[in-house]
Amino acid sequence: MSDRKPTANGVSAAAERVAPHVTRTPLLPLDWRGVRLWVKAECLQQGGSFKLRGATNRLLLLGEDARRRGVVAFSSGNHALGVAIAARRLGIPATIVMPSDAPAVKRDATLAAGAAIVGYDRATESREEIGARLAAEKGATLVPSFDDVDVIEGQGSAGVEIGAQLGRAPDKLLVPCGGGGLSAGIALALPDTEIVTVEPEGWDDMARSLEAGRPVPVREPAPPTRCDALQTKLVSPLTLDALRASGARGVWVSEQEIEAAMAFAARHLRLVAEPGGAVALAALLAGKAGDVGENTVVVISGGNVDPLLYARILETHAAAR
């Protein structure tokens, strides 16, 4: 481990590095209350979330020896899938430590991408310990989901694309936030943009950490949430510092607002958003992100949702506009 911090230059270099390996996801127009906003549809990324970006950047920077010994990651799903796809493409063996209650849609896709899965119990076991043990046993490299310079810089490639697609820096950008890898990377890529991180109710540790100026853990017991991708209990100094430096602030949305946003995305954007991927859109629709204008971007960060859960959420909200 070095003391290196993620930087804007690092993000630029990562964006060039990963470009041949990731989808340049579209920036789609959304006419909303008389204003044309923009949606970065990162749910259309390969593997269904932005996570391929950071994983690809991290793995491309591994030497030949490290590649041969393989990689280990712990993740509820999207990071697992990103690492699995990147690893398969580069011919690197991958083992994923995944909670036994991870959505089947993510587990199945990770297996289909050729990775090995080691399950654990979210309530009683430590994924960090299991991951560290596996890494030690095999000499494999642990690929963290957000607390890593190369991963953060890789996620920032989404921000580089947004700037290029919009032809300028957005005035404001709303982004789903778990550990903060995506939002920190984007904040570095777009230093003149007002960043608003969005979290599920009761899981707004980034919002509270930004206010406090230091990592503040989630208040226990944290309420249940459908946002399996955003259940991070403590952010990293790496992500927090990048977001603080950009003047970011955080807001939270309710489960009901998230479900409504998923239905809105299907109906008005023809996009499948998973709960955690829809929180920034939910903040927009619920008016929780303050003023928005022509130059606002909303990130939908993922679209891996259990099909039955998704169908039921859409059915519940079918009458709403």
Added chain:
Amino acid sequence: MSDRKPTANGVSAAAERVAPHVTRTPLLPLDWRGVRLWVKAECLQQGGSFKLRGATNRLLLLGEDARRRGVVAFSSGNHALGVAIAARRLGIPATIVMPSDAPAVKRDATLAAGAAIVGYDRATESREEIGARLAAEKGATLVPSFDDVDVIEGQGSAGVEIGAQLGRAPDKLLVPCGGGGLSAGIALALPDTEIVTVEPEGWDDMARSLEAGRPVPVREPAPPTRCDALQTKLVSPLTLDALRASGARGVWVSEQEIEAAMAFAARHLRLVAEPGGAVALAALLAGKAGDVGENTVVVISGGNVDPLLYARILETHAAAR
């Protein structure tokens, strides 16, 4: 009316003309049985279908006088919405003749785009007569949904984008087909590509017309179908001739195959496809389009589906992969 036919040059010119007004929809990778295919996600077009392309091209070519007198279109929904959005953007009054059983999602969006709607009964009234009467009364221009050179050439802009995004002409392209405007336009844009038009079971008049070498109507009574966007009973010589010249052939898919494709699109592509928009994907998944390879493109042409119907289809297919 002139005897002008749609041409490859006309498609090129249309593609340049409409580019500032339409979304360059993404060409997304799809790994399918060990092969990387490509999906043209035209459901992400503004208004939720490719129809904005042809409507925009047609309306941009109207003179000042004609623009002032307005436009009339008849459509079950997607063409209506395309015309309504294009008209609003260009400041042209639009009236849409729409069947009373059109999906509410399409009707509401058309109204939201600022068009007037005149309803009719699909079983007992002729939309052509109503449209012609309205056009005569107001001196408005009738904008046909597919039997029109400018409309066909405008739809072909999707094919121009596909060639540019893929960096070459596809070997094979599967495309949903109603009246044939989109498929004919793409065939003109990509003359070296094998075009396969896909229709719902019992509505395969393009397939049979291509075999017969002349327009052959749908066999009555045509079975019920969820593909409200593809219920065309007779293709146009304009679309048929362009497709015949390219050596296109047609296949059909069942309602069950279409629903399975909609569920597949949500799960594996994170795209909302309407029934008519999913038929080409259905043909791929059901193995009805013959050999496919690295250089195959599947078009998803629209994503405007009734939210409750959509939820129920996804629920039914939630267990399937």
